[in-house]
Amino acid sequence: MLPPDTIRSLARRLYDARKSRTPLRHFSMQHPDMTVEDGYAIQSEWVRMEVADGRSIKGRKIGLTSRAMQQASQITEPDYAPLMDDMFFASGSDIPYERFIAPRVEVELAFVLREPLAGPGVTIFDVLRATDYVSPALEIIDARIEQFDRDTHAPRKVFDTIADFAANAGIVVGGLPVKADAVDLRWVGALLYKNAVIEETGLAAAVLNHPATGVAWLANKVAPYGEALRAGDIILGGSFTRPTSVAPGDVLHADYGPLGLHLDAFCLRDR
Numbered sequence: 001m002l003p004p005d006t007i008r009s010l011a012r013r014l015y016d017a018r019k020s021r022t023p024l025r026h027f028s029m030q031h032p033d034m035t036v037e038d039g040y041a042i043q044s045e046w047v048r049m050e051v052a053d054g055r056s057i058k059g060r061k062i063g064l065t066s067r068a069m070q071q072a073s074q075i076t077e078p079d080y081a082p083l084m085d086d087m088f089f090a091s092g093s094d095i096p097y098e099r100f101i102a103p104r105v106e107v108e109l110a111f112v113l114r115e116p117l118a119g120p121g122v123t124i125f126d127v128l129r130a131t132d133y134v135s136p137a138l139e140i141i142d143a144r145i146e147q148f149d150r151d152t153h154a155p156r157k158v159f160d161t162i163a164d165f166a167a168n169a170g171i172v173v174g175g176l177p178v179k180a181d182a183v184d185l186r187w188v189g190a191l192l193y194k195n196a197v198i199e200e201t202g203l204a205a206a207v208l209n210h211p212a213t214g215v216a217w218l219a220n221k222v223a224p225y226g227e228a229l230r231a232g233d234i235i236l237g238g239s240f241t242r243p244t245s246v247a248p249g250d251v252l253h254a255d256y257g258p259l260g261l262h263l264d265a266f267c268l269r270d271r
Contacts, residue, residue, distance in 0.1 A: 002031060002038045011045035014164060017144040021101050024145050028157040039162030046165070047082055058234055059083040061139065062214040063166040064158070065207045065238030078208075079158065080218050081166035083234060091174025094269040097248040100142045100169055105246055106239035107190045107202055107254055109211045110137035110173050111180070113233045117215070119223030124212040127219075131212075133177035134185065136256045138192075139236055140170030141243060173234065175256065186210050191255045192241055202240035211237040 002010075010027055017024050027042070028034045047057070064078045089095050097103070114132035145156055145164045161167055186205040191198050204211045214237045219229050229235060246252065251267045 001041065002034060006031070007038065007041045007045055010042045010163065011049060014042070014046050014144050015049045017101075021098065023101050023143060026145060026149055026154070026156050026160050027163060028159050029149065029154075034157075034159045036159060036162060039159040042163035043081060043165060046163075047084075050084055056085045057082045058085050058088065059236070060218060060229070060233065061166055061168050061171075061236040062218055062238045063161070063168075065214050077221075078214055078217060078238065079162050079166045080221065081162070081168050083168065083171060083236065087168065087170050089170055089172050091172055093172075094267050095140075095170065096269055100140065102143045102147065103169065103246050104141050104243035105192070105194075105252055106139045106141060106243050107192050107200065107241040108137045108139050108236045108239050109185065109188065109204055109207075110135045110171075111212070111215050111235045111237055112177070113229055113231055113235065116228050116231050117219040118228035119220035122216045122219040124210055124216050127212040127215045128180045131180040131215075134180050135173050135177045136175040136190075136254060137236060138172045138252065138254060139168065139239065140172075140246075141167040142169035143167065171234075171236065180212070185212065189257050190241065192244060193253050193255075194244060194246065195251055199244045200241035204237075204240050206240040207238040211240075214238045 013024055016022075031038075060080055060082055062078050062080050111127065111134055112132045113130055115130040117126060117130050143164070145160045148155055186203075186209070188204040188211075190202055192200040208214050208217070215229070215235050218235065222228065248269070249267070
């Protein structure tokens with residue numbers, strides 16, 4: 001593990017980078033012995049700084065859920081991060097582009113919990129029973145730590161991504177919520193439109209074969225630390241499309257089938 005002073009220093013740099021929109025170079029390059037545990041320790045310290053500012057945690061996101069992304073990141077399981085209250089945007093709203101550094105968008109399903117989920121031993125059936133409803137969602141991901149190093153062009157490592165809130169920066173949840181047993185969630189497909197042009201398509205089964213699998217994984221993953229998923233938490237189950245780059249003025253929306261749902265997501269407003 002990195003020394004506690006180093007953990008706090010790196011967390012402060014991320015905290016400042018989010019506010020100033022100044023990208024950072026890879027922590028893993030500066031600290032070659034950095035581990036997954038270090039990444040989560042930095043993330044947790046950053047959360048404490050945000051909470052000290054009056055922010056609160058409204059849920060969590062699960063990332064790197066597809067087999068292809070795990071292989072690319074050289075890991076064998078997903079990652080996770082908190083969803084802070086100031087990361088949520090209303091469906092159909094104008095979102096200021098200046099909130100981000102290099103934003104991209106992913107299509108997901110959000111699970112809103114009616115009951116808490118505490119591991120170990122949580123299954124997808126427990127997740128479905130504990131879920132109040134499932135809603136279409138778009139996640140805005142960003143890179144406080146550069147996706148590719150500015151000089152070497154090497155991709156960041158998973159430790160960097162984990163430290164960087166698993167790249168989370170914004171969430172839009174909307175459309176018509178549905179009960180988790182109203183449809184086979186594996187077969188929920190989505191079309192992501194940017195400026196009325198289809199940019200990405202995907203099927204929710206790409207998320208660990210069932211989008212509830214990631215929620216069960218997360219409940220079990222945090223259990224050894226005395227944590228649980230809380231009633232009322234919003235859990236982003238994982239993306240089932242590739243990230244789509246966005247620029248000022250872009251308008252995003254998504255259609256989800258077979259739910260027949262439409263999510264008027266957002267417009268990235270320039271200054």
